[in-house]
Amino acid sequence: DQQVKQNSPSLSVQEGRISILNCDYTNSMFDYFLWYKKYPAEGPTFLISISSIKDKNEDGRFTVFLNKSAKHLSLHIVPSQPGDSAVYFCAAIDGNQFYFGTGTSLTVIP
Amino acid sequence: NAGVTQTPKFRILKIGQSMTLQCAQDMNHNYMYWYRQDPGMGLKLIYYSVGAGITDKGEVPNGYNVSRSTTEDFPLRLELAAPSQTSVYFCASSYTSGTYYEQYFGPGTRLTVT
Incomplete structure (x- = not known):
């Protein structure tokens, strides 16, 4: 039973444009959400997070939005750069348990 | 700092x-985790x-x-390896205090059971 879902396996955007990656969840007990970036043959690296008491968190080119009523979060990357090409995972926390989505592969076209 | 190290790689x-x-x-983190990632x-x-x-225990502890x-x-110990345990295994650590949950991951161990 997948509690965190990323329904788009892949996304392609032009360099300089906005990338929007989406994530849906089913568990209303999740109190913290994170995005990770993963390159092939490497472990994931932390990108940005948001607490359930907030609806937006921004860090440079990366912004995460949380819509609790819709159980939906999104990651915006502006402007997108070729080095952003990677697999992006969203994750949610319930207590000490982490739940990951299946990932979205982002390709930024130069 | 080496961060999180995992052996073997394969x-x-x-x-x-x-x-x-x-x-x-080597970051003096209090929390540590083991994950597996199956293809896709x-x-x-x-x-x-x-x-x-x-x-x-996490979500999938059986066999470990x-x-x-x-x-x-x-x-992480695997006893009586089974083909279903073929996966990439990631270890992670974090300093969790309050709402700070950032995890640092190792490079992974790719395991094949045949």
Whole structure:
């Protein structure tokens, strides 16, 4: 039973444009959400997070939005750069348990 | 700082064999985690530890055992390996205090059971 879902396996955007990656969840007990970036043959690296008491968190080119009523979060990357090409995972926390989505592969076209 | 290190990087096991995946961190993090990632899937939490001597089950613990005798090390033991345990295994650590949950991941161990 997948509690965190990323329904788009892949996304392609032009360099300089906005990338929007989406994530849906089913568990209303999740109190913290994170995005990770993963390159092939490497472990994931932390990108940005948001607490359930907030609806937006921004860090440079990366912004995460949380819509609790819709159980939906999104990651915006502006402007997108070729080095952003990677697999992006969203994750949610319930207590000490982490739940990951299946990932979205982002390709930024130069 | 080396961060989170994992050994070995690759391993092929025969069905029924046992092995230990090693994980170490030098960041003095209190929390450590083991995940597995199957092809096309997200990471699934196997076990986690909130400090030395304390471990707890994650989402998919069956077929695995862990121990945490020191802050730095968190080995994952596979007994009686099965083909279903073919996966990439990631170890992670974090300093969790309040709402700070950023995890640092190791490079992974690719395990094949045949």
